[in-house]
Amino acid sequence: MKDYNYATQAEYYDIVEGNTNVKDFNNILNKLLKKYNIKSVLDITCGTGAQAIFLDKEGYKVTASDFSKEMIAIAQKKYPKLDFKQGDIRNAKYGKFDAVISIFNAIGHLSKPDFGKAIRNITNNLKTGGIYIFDIFNLDFMKHGFIKEEFIDTLKEVDGTKFVRFNKNTFDSEGGVIHMNQKTYIQKGLSKPKIFKDSWDMQIYSSDELKDILEKNGFEVLEFLDMNGDKFDKNKSLFILTIARKK
Numbered sequence: 001m002k003d004y005n006y007a008t009q010a011e012y013y014d015i016v017e018g019n020t021n022v023k024d025f026n027n028i029l030n031k032l033l034k035k036y037n038i039k040s041v042l043d044i045t046c047g048t049g050a051q052a053i054f055l056d057k058e059g060y061k062v063t064a065s066d067f068s069k070e071m072i073a074i075a076q077k078k079y080p081k082l083d084f085k086q087g088d089i090r091n092a093k094y095g096k097f098d099a100v101i102s103i104f105n106a107i108g109h110l111s112k113p114d115f116g117k118a119i120r121n122i123t124n125n126l127k128t129g130g131i132y133i134f135d136i137f138n139l140d141f142m143k144h145g146f147i148k149e150e151f152i153d154t155l156k157e158v159d160g161t162k163f164v165r166f167n168k169n170t171f172d173s174e175g176g177v178i179h180m181n182q183k184t185y186i187q188k189g190l191s192k193p194k195i196f197k198d199s200w201d202m203q204i205y206s207s208d209e210l211k212d213i214l215e216k217n218g219f220e221v222l223e224f225l226d227m228n229g230d231k232f233d234k235n236k237s238l239f240i241l242t243i244a245r246k247k
């Protein structure tokens with residue numbers, strides 16, 4: 001699997017990826033954490049802090065960690081109150097938490113064997129009965145909903161700078177791997193645009209596969225939802241939001 005290099009675009013991540021969905025999703029996450037009576041949370045792929053900062057402000061006891069030092073540096077600058085740590089979801093250990101989260105397709109960066117390693121490591125960071133919450137693109141949806149044509153997924157203007165991102169992706173539906181090819185144009189006024197090209201692989205799953213992997217690694221699935229907190233629909237939901245409990 002070819003990795004995504006967050007170092008190149010960390011500076012622009014919040015603008016390109018940040019949108020009203022981040023706020024809406026945080027409210028859904030908060031409701032879920034309250035429902036399961038969670039007090040301590042490890043955000044093990046915190047990126048620039050989209051969930052960790054919100055949860056800390058909401059009064060949870062938060063530990064935040066990510067693989068990318070560039071992403072952490074941005075999170076740390078935005079929110080000095082938390083000590084953002086550098087660690088790998090496959091082996092980082094920070095204690096025993098009520099919940100571990102990895103949000104916004106973060107596990108898609110891992111190959112299937114590495115996702116197995118990550119899940120086993122997450123059990124090390126969870127109390128018995130603790131929950132793991134994560135999301136990933138839904139393979140069953142992608143089998144009919146994948147966009148083969150080039151498309152734009154981001155179009156924004158912030159303080160006179162335009163951000164446009166094109167996708168021309170391919171999909172191996174057998175292996176469940178999306179080969180992402182993205183091109184981002186960043187243009188201040190009418191100056192020469194900066195153009196970033198990225199290509200990487202994203203491993204995605206069906207809900208049946210996730211259930212199987214989780215059960216083989218000591219979890220039971222409590223809920224599959226979509227990203228707006230509604231009941232997950234195998235054929236219609238773009239994402240699978242999984243809530244699993246360590247047995």
Ligand SMILES: C[S@@+](CC[C@H](N)C(=O)[O-])C[C@H]1O[C@@H](n2cnc3c(N)ncnc32)[C@H](O)[C@@H]1O
Nearest residue numbers: 045046047050066067068088089103104106109
């Ligand atoms: C799409 S971003 C999501 C970040 C954040 N949760 C959000 O919603 O904005 C995925 C994050 O996963 C992190 N990541 C990728 N592989 C990782 C690994 N092996 N261990 C820890 N973090 C990893 C990346 O550095 C990146 O910050």
